[in-house]
């Protein structure tokens with residue numbers, strides 16, 4: 197049967213080729229089993245040898261987990277995908293497959309706080325060195341190229357970046373990576389496959405914290421790695437099978453269920469975020485708004501080039517620094533004071549003391565994370581209610 201290329205909204209719901217139809221159930225079953233029965237000894241041996249396809253053990257593969265992997269490979273336009281227990285384990289799996297003691301890699305310093313700690317502390321302890329580039333320098337092909345040496349094994353970026361919403365040029369980074377024959381890895385958590393497909397812009401590996409927009413309901417942790425069949429096999433064999441960061445079938449199922457409404461949620465979150473960003477820009481207590489979609493923003497041109505929308509994350513800075521920010525966070529009623537993102541509910545948090553407390557003050561300054569910065573993960577409520585919640589606590 198020839199397949200028509202469907203729009204992303206349709207694929208998000210149906211996912212051609214991702215149907216599960218043993219009993220004609222519309223919703224796939226959960227396979228909460230750790231192990232699978234072999235038909236006989238020869239069958240078991242053939243599965244281990246790889247001469248027959250089938251399931252052996254859930255750390256190797258599982259039908260529910262496979263369904264999530266197939267769906268994400270489809271939505272990101274990759275050959276293959278591997279699901280993991282969390283976004284962090286997905287990042288660790290990729291980094292530790294590609295780099296060994298003595299190696300280094302290039303990354304931007306405005307990234308997720310947990311990723312920063314993994315790179316800056318734990319990988320350093322293993323003698324794998326992160327070479328950080330500040331967001332303004334990340335726009336320079338020459339500067340990135342000059343940082344690469346014989347020991348460099350990959351380039352890693354997050355765009356939009358956390359929490360400053362910097363937009364990094366995927367195609368430009370790829371042009372440097374291609375010249376030096378290095379893989380480019382993009383953490384696409386903030387954008388989701390609905391708004392951005394890094395593989396189509398040249399990236400070699402895409403990573404998601406599925407905990408965020410893919411799940412969409414803050415009820416499961418998960419991570420996904422998407423790339424070529426060879427690369428995903430290598431990551432499985434060199435890391436996942438033996439370090440064992442496996443997602444539970446139940447969490448994979450929750451994330452599959454969440455994905456069905458991804459387009460609806462992200463569209464609404466993006467529309468809400470745009471209204472709120474525009475309202476914040478006019479507010480006398482606000483010094484700066486960080487949202488890729490605003491007219492005065494530095495990322496607008498690039499965001500329009502590589503994204504289909506601007507997403508539901510925004511940050512802003514109020515007059516009065518940390519103290520003023522704390523007051524706002526302490527008084528809001530609708531927005532919930534919590535880290536994480538991509539929920540149906542609007543979440544508010546303070547990067548300097550929360551998600552990015554893994555950075556020193558100087559490291560935050562380099563990444564453009566000021567002490568007064570407040571980050572919002574906009575939910576699917578009515579924009580007017582979110583605005584009035586902020587308005588009530590932002591009197592000047």
Ligand SMILES: *Cc1c(COP(=O)(O)O)cnc(C)c1O
Nearest residue numbers: 282283284308383385405407418
């Ligand atoms: C949350 C997050 C991660 C880590 O994912 P977990 O699922 O929490 O382990 C990585 N990158 C980004 C951009 C994130 O927002």
